[in-house]
Every structure is written in structure tokens, then in C-alpha cells.
Amino acid sequence: MTDHLNLLIGLAMGLNLVALGSSRLPSLIRVAAFQGVVLGLMPLVMEPELGVLAGLIASATVLMKGLVIPGLLRRAMRAARIERDLAPLIGFLPSLLLGAAGMMGAVALARQLPLLPEHRNSLLVPGAAATVFTGLLLLVGRTKAISQVCGYLILENGIYLFGLLLLGSTPLLVEGGILLDLTVAVFVTGIIVDRIQRAFDSLDTRKLTALHE
Amino acid sequence: MNELWLVLTPLIAAAAAAAWPRNATRPWFLPATGLVHAGLALALLWRPPPTPLHAWLGWDALARAMLPAVSLLFLGCAAYGVPYLRLRAERSNRVFVAGFLAALGLISAAHMARHLGLLWIATEAVTLACVPLLHFNDTPRAYEATWKYLLVGSTGIALSLLGSFCLGYASRHGGGTGNLTFAALMAQGAGLSRPWVLMAWVLLLVGYGTKMGLAPMHTWKPDAYGEAPGIVGAMLAGGVTTVAFTAVLRVRAVVEAAGAGRVASLTLLAMGLFSMLIAALFLLSTRDFKRMLAYSSVEHMGILSLGAALGGAGVWAAFFHVWNNSMTKGALFLSAGNLRRAAGGRTMDEVSGMACVTPRSAALFVAGLFAVTACPPFGPFFSELLVLRTAFATGRGWAAAIWLGCLLLAFCGLTRVVFSIAYGRPRRAARQLGRQFPETLGVIAPPLGLLLLALWLGVATPQILLDAWTAAVAQLASPP
Numbered sequence: 001m002t003d004h005l006n007l008l009i010g011l012a013m014g015l016n017l018v019a020l021g022s023s024r025l026p027s028l029i030r031v032a033a034f035q036g037v038v039l040g041l042m043p044l045v046m047e048p049e050l051g052v053l054a055g056l057i058a059s060a061t062v063l064m065k066g067l068v069i070p071g072l073l074r075r076a077m078r079a080a081r082i083e084r085d086l087a088p089l090i091g092f093l094p095s096l097l098l099g100a101a102g103m104m105g106a107v108a109l110a111r112q113l114p115l116l117p118e119h120r121n122s123l124l125v126p127g128a129a130a131t132v133f134t135g136l137l138l139l140v141g142r143t144k145a146i147s148q149v150c151g152y153l154i155l156e157n158g159i160y161l162f163g164l165l166l167l168g169s170t171p172l173l174v175e176g177g178i179l180l181d182l183t184v185a186v187f188v189t190g191i192i193v194d195r196i197q198r199a200f201d202s203l204d205t206r207k208l209t210a211l212h213e
Numbered sequence: 214m215n216e217l218w219l220v221l222t223p224l225i226a227a228a229a230a231a232a233w234p235r236n237a238t239r240p241w242f243l244p245a246t247g248l249v250h251a252g253l254a255l256a257l258l259w260r261p262p263p264t265p266l267h268a269w270l271g272w273d274a275l276a277r278a279m280l281p282a283v284s285l286l287f288l289g290c291a292a293y294g295v296p297y298l299r300l301r302a303e304r305s306n307r308v309f310v311a312g313f314l315a316a317l318g319l320i321s322a323a324h325m326a327r328h329l330g331l332l333w334i335a336t337e338a339v340t341l342a343c344v345p346l347l348h349f350n351d352t353p354r355a356y357e358a359t360w361k362y363l364l365v366g367s368t369g370i371a372l373s374l375l376g377s378f379c380l381g382y383a384s385r386h387g388g389g390t391g392n393l394t395f396a397a398l399m400a401q402g403a404g405l406s407r408p409w410v411l412m413a414w415v416l417l418l419v420g421y422g423t424k425m426g427l428a429p430m431h432t433w434k435p436d437a438y439g440e441a442p443g444i445v446g447a448m449l450a451g452g453v454t455t456v457a458f459t460a461v462l463r464v465r466a467v468v469e470a471a472g473a474g475r476v477a478s479l480t481l482l483a484m485g486l487f488s489m490l491i492a493a494l495f496l497l498s499t500r501d502f503k504r505m506l507a508y509s510s511v512e513h514m515g516i517l518s519l520g521a522a523l524g525g526a527g528v529w530a531a532f533f534h535v536w537n538n539s540m541t542k543g544a545l546f547l548s549a550g551n552l553r554r555a556a557g558g559r560t561m562d563e564v565s566g567m568a569c570v571t572p573r574s575a576a577l578f579v580a581g582l583f584a585v586t587a588c589p590p591f592g593p594f595f596s597e598l599l600v601l602r603t604a605f606a607t608g609r610g611w612a613a614a615i616w617l618g619c620l621l622l623a624f625c626g627l628t629r630v631v632f633s634i635a636y637g638r639p640r641r642a643a644r645q646l647g648r649q650f651p652e653t654l655g656v657i658a659p660p661l662g663l664l665l666l667a668l669w670l671g672v673a674t675p676q677i678l679l680d681a682w683t684a685a686v687a688q689l690a691s692p693p
Contacts, residue, residue, distance in 0.1 A: 113408050116386055132375065139368060145360070152367060159375045166381045169391030174330035178374065181337040185367055188344050192359055199353040208357040 036065025373420020443550020496626030
């Protein structure tokens with residue numbers, strides 16, 4: 001069971017690097033969506049005995065992260081008629097290298113932290129830390145609003161990975177509330193992206209410089 | 214179960230306002246809900262119901278010490294909202310009124326949340342409910358501010374979710390049963406896994422610190438406060454920040470019970486002093502009077518953080534300061550809204566002589582300046598004095614010295630901006646605009662009322678509040 005899980009986490013970690021290296025927005029969105037689907041499958045692999053609960057969480061996650069949110073982003077992208085994030089603040093190669101370094105750092109960090117016996121052989125903690133780091137890197141390093149939203153999605157994916165450590169010990173109500181909040185957050189962000197596009201005729205956040213000291 | 218109505222009433226009112234067909238009468242939902250909420254909150258302040266130890270949501274001592282302040286501030290803002298939205302009659306206020314009411318309900322829920330997960334859910338929901346309020350002015354600048362608020366705020370709040378998970382894992386690693394109420398976590402105390410607790414503390418402090426606007430995570434604040442309408446700025450500065458402060462206090466109590474209180478105090482102290490320093494420096498350079506209020510808010514969050522770091526009497530003083538901060542910020546933002554409308558500008562370069570154009574608002578703004586810079590007899594003077602005394606008493610004289618230096622700089626910065634817009638010769642644009650926006654009772658009474666409350670808190674702090682703050686300090690200090 002842990003092997004299957006580790007395989008999925010490894011896949012998600014690989015997707016981090018793909019995301020860091022991709023300049024085309026459609027592929028970035030696709031990577032974030034695919035990572036979401038991979039994450040959605042994990043509860044099923046982890047705790048088959050949870051049954052209905054795991055199934056519910058899994059299908060809600062796959063639906064949201066794999067279909068609804070990427071669809072929203074694609075619509076915004078088409079409306080803005082942009083395909084590429086051409087001039088990132090942190091270049092593609094440096095961010096790839098940073099991402100790889102972050103992955104190693106995540107493994108080192110996870111070794112320092114005390115884990116429960118059932119989590120000792122799993123990649124959950126390093127995977128979560130590396131994904132959170134990737135998300136932050138995209139948030140800081142990219143200049144198009146849509147790529148930043150993708151960064152936020154990947155950050156969220158990392159947190160979700162970490163949340164899997166607590167699967168079964170947090171009540172469904174809390175999990176549901178968290179999922180709902182995050183979904184609404186992305187919806188609201190989508191609306192604001194749309195308005196920015198209309199107000200500035202661009203989704204380049206470097207143009208948002210009217211407010212400064 | 215009366216306390217549940219503090220959450221439900223505003224949410225129901227928000228739904229009703231969203232469905233209400235008439236734009237002209239919809240704003241009346243604000244003061245009506247504000248009255249009910251404030252009445253209920255004050256009644257609960259006097260007669261607190263017993264809270265079951267492991268309830269997820271409850272009127273505990275901490276909620277009792279903080280929430281009534283937000284409730285009174287909301288009432289002031291709501292009363293101002295009716296004349297304000299009448300001035301903006303050309304725009305639909307459906308989303309604005311509904312969002313404003315929903316924010317109140319969610320703020321109440323966050324103050325009363327006694328469960329780690331519920332606290333996060335409510336705080337995130339408050340953040341999202343405020344988004345449509347920020348871009349009500351519908352300008353490109355407003356969208357820019359909203360984008361920064363969303364991006365920085367969402368990242369911060371996401372990190373606090375990660376921190377919450379870490380705390381949950383600390384509990385599980387220490388043999389916890391998965392009960393993530395703060396009471397249970399505090400009871401587990403030293404049983405929590407220490408490395409995970411420290412990790413959780415860092416993430417939660419960064420996350421909720423972003424919402425409070427502690428430096429260096431304050432970058433969204435000047436933009437958001439500068440672009441949002443006055444009543445929204447007041448609610449953000451005096452209401453939403455208190456939610457994050459409650460969260461920090463609740464988490465800190467757990468960290469302290471886990472035996473890492475020293476680390477928590479040191480980090481809070483460092484962030485508090487850094488916030489005050491950053492705020493003081495930016496106050497010396499800003500020329501925009503609404504952004505000035507944002508930096509002043511950063512400074513006051515620093516004071517709260519410092520008070521919390523000192524523990525015991527410092528936390529008590531921080532509760533006192535929460536009340537003072539909410540009232541003075543309310544008065545300042547509302548009067549600043551009046552000035553901004555009549556002046557047609559927002560910086561020292563565009564605005565001067567407002568004392569001739571809008572004498573009452575300018576007088577309120579200047580009086581508010583003295584209140585916020587801790588001049589007696591306003592409340593902030595007494596609460597800041599108390600923080601200062603605690604700092605000396607606990608042997609942190611150096612921190613107090615740095616703080617006093619920052620206060621002096623902040624005073625210079627604030628008076629520089631305020632006097633230059635209030636006095637001098639009014640500009641021609643302001644003379645014409647001033648006639649369009651007369652100072653009616655509706656836009657003067659709310660900030661005046663809030664300022665008088667700040668004064669009253671200073672000269673005659675009600676005994677019931679003193680007791681409430683003492684009870685809250687006791688709840689934070691001792692594991693149940």
C-alpha cells in the first residue's frame with residue numbers, strides 16, 4: 001500500500017518540476033490539474049477501509065482540482081488571449097534548479113521531524129514540503145496572474161498532501177469546510193483575474209504598479 | 214445557545230439583503246443587523262453563558278473580551294453605511310451589503326471558534342467575504358489592491374492551514390485522539406511533539422500574522438486600506454485584524470502549554486518591534502492619508518504583538534488595546550472617508566485646508582490623530598502605558614526603549630500628514646466638491662460616537678470590561 005502511495009507522491013513531485021519548467025500557460029494549467037487528480041486518488045490508496053469517506057473526499061477533490069478549477073482558468077486564459085509567461089522574474093532554468101534543491105531540502109527536513117511509525121516509509125512529508133515550496137516559487141517567480149493562480153493551486157496541493165497525514169483523525173466536517181473554502185477562494189480569484197483583465201487589458205501583474213510608496 | 218445567533222443573524226441578514234429587490238432600501242439591513250448584534254453581544258458580555266469545555270463554538274472568555282468591540286465598531290460602520298451608500302446610489306450595493314453582513318457573521322464565528330480547523334475555516338471565509346468590499350469603487354487601482362490582498366492573504370492563510378495540520382500532527386504524534394479543540398490541545402500540553410509544535414507555531418504565526426498585518430507580511434495592507442471605502446477600511450483595521458489576533462492568542466496558549474512559550478514570546482516580541490519600526494519609517498515617508506492609516510494599523514498590530522509577547526499583564530493590556538484600536542480606527546477611517554470625498558484627492562500634494570471645507574470631519578480626524586498617537590485622555594494612552602509598564606516590569610526595558618523611539622517617529626509622521634491636509638488654504642476642487650458632499654448628521658455621528666467610546670474607555674473603563682479581560686487572561690494562562 002505504501003508503495004502505491006509513494007509512487008503517486010513521486011509522480012506529484014515530478015509534476016512539480018514539470019510545472020517549474022513550463023512556459024506555456026495551457027501546459028502549466030494541465031500540470032496543476034493532473035497533480036490535483038493524482039492527489040485525489042491518494043485517499044483511496046491510503047485507507048481502503050475508510051470506504052465511503054475516502055471515496056467522497058477523493059471524488060470531490062478530483063472533480064474540483066481536476067475539472068472545475070482548470071476549466072475556469074482556461075476560460076480566463078482564452079479571454080485574455082495569452083499563451084505564454086514569457087518574462088518570469090525567476091527564469092525557467094533557475095527555478096528548475098531551485099525546485100530540485102528544494103526537493104532535496106524537503107527530504108532533509110522530513111528526516112529531522114519525528115514521524116509516526118506508519119508514516120516512516122512514506123514520502124508524504126517530503127512530498128508535501130517540496131510541493132509547497134514549488135507553489136511559493138511559482139507565486140513569486142511568475143508574472144502572469146494565471147501562472148500565479150497555478151502556483152497557488154500547487155501550494156494548496158502540497159498542503160493537501162500534508163493533510164493526508166491526518167486523514168481519518170480529522171472530522172469530515174472540517175475536511176469539507178476546508179475544501180469548500182479553498183474552492184471558493186479559487187473562484188473568487190478567477191473573478192478578480194477576469195476583472196483585472198478588463199480593467200488593465202492585460203494579465204501581467206507587473207503592470208499593477210499604481211500603488212506603491 | 215444565544216451566542217449562535219451572533220453568527221446566524223448576520224448570515225441570515227446577508228442572504229435576505231442579497232435577495233432584497235430595492236437598491237435604495239437595502240442598506241438599512243446594515244444598521245438593523247448591527248443593532249441586534251451589538252445588543253446580543255453586550256447582553257452576553259454581562260451574562261456569559263457557560264461554555265462546554267469541548268464545544269467547537271462558544272462564548273468563552275476570549276470571545277467575551279474581544280467580540281463586543283467588533284460589534285460596536287460594526288454598529289458605527291453600519292450607521293455610516295446608510296448615508297454612504299446613498300451617495301453611491303448609481304451602483305448596485307447588493308454584493309456590498311451582503312458581503313459586509315456576511316463578514317460580520319464570519320468574524321463572530323472566528324472569534325468564538327474553539328476548534329483549530331473551525332478557526333481556520335472561519336478566518337479564510339472572512340478573508341473571502343471581504344473581497345467584493347475592497348473593489349466596490351470599481352477602479353483599476355481598486356482591482357490592483359484586491360489582487361494583492363487576495364494573493365498575499367491567500368498565501369498567508371494557506372500557510373496557516375499547513376500550520377494547523379502540523380499542530381494536529383503534533384497531537385497525533387503525542388498520542389492524541391484527534392480532538393483538535395484548543396481545550397484538548399492545551400490539556401495534552403507537554404505530550405505534544407515539540408518539533409511539530411515549533412513548526413506549527415512558525416507557520417501559524419506567519420499565516421495569521423499576514424492577516425493581522427504584522428511586518429514583513431503587511432504589504433497588502435496599505436493598498437487595501439488605501440483603496441477600500443472608509444467603512445471597509447474601518448472593519449478591516451478594527452474587526453478582521455482582531456480575528457487574527459484571537460487566533461494567534463489561542464495558538465500561543467497551546468504552544469505555551471506544550472512548553473515552548475519562550476520561543477513563542479521571543480518571536481512575537483521580534484515581530485512586534487519589527488512591525489513598529491517598519492510602520493514608523495513608512496509613516497515618515499507616506500503622503501497619502503488613507504495609506505497612512507494602514508501603516509498606523511501595522512504599528513498598532515505591533516503593539517498587540519508586543520503585549521502578547523509579554524504575557525500576563527501584557528496580554529491584559531493587549532485586550533484593552535484591541536478595544537481602543539477598534540474604536541479609534543473606526544473614527545479615523547470614517548472621518549477620512551468624509552475628507553477623501555470632499556477633497557477629491559488623497560495625498561498631501563492634492564489636499565489641504567480641509568478644516569475650512571469640512572470643518573467637522575477635519576476636527577474629528579485631528580482628534581482621532583491624537584487618540585491614535587496615544588495622547589491622554591483617550592483610551593490608547595492608557596493601554597499603551599500599561600504595555601510599557603509591563604515591559605519594564607518584566608525586564609524588557611530595551612524593547613520598551615525601541616518602542617518609544619518608534620512611537621515618536623510615528624507621531625511625527627502622522628502629525629505631518631494630518632496637519633498638512635487639515636490646515637492651510639483649501640484647493641479650488643475641494644471647495645466645489647465640498648458643497649456636493651455636505652457634512653450631514655449621518656456621516657458625522659458614527660465617527661463621533663466611536664471617538665467618544667475611545668475617550669470613555671480611557672477615562673472610565675467599565676468594570677465589566679476589566680473583569681472580562683482578566684477572565685480571558687486566566688483562560689489563556691491555565692490549561693483546563
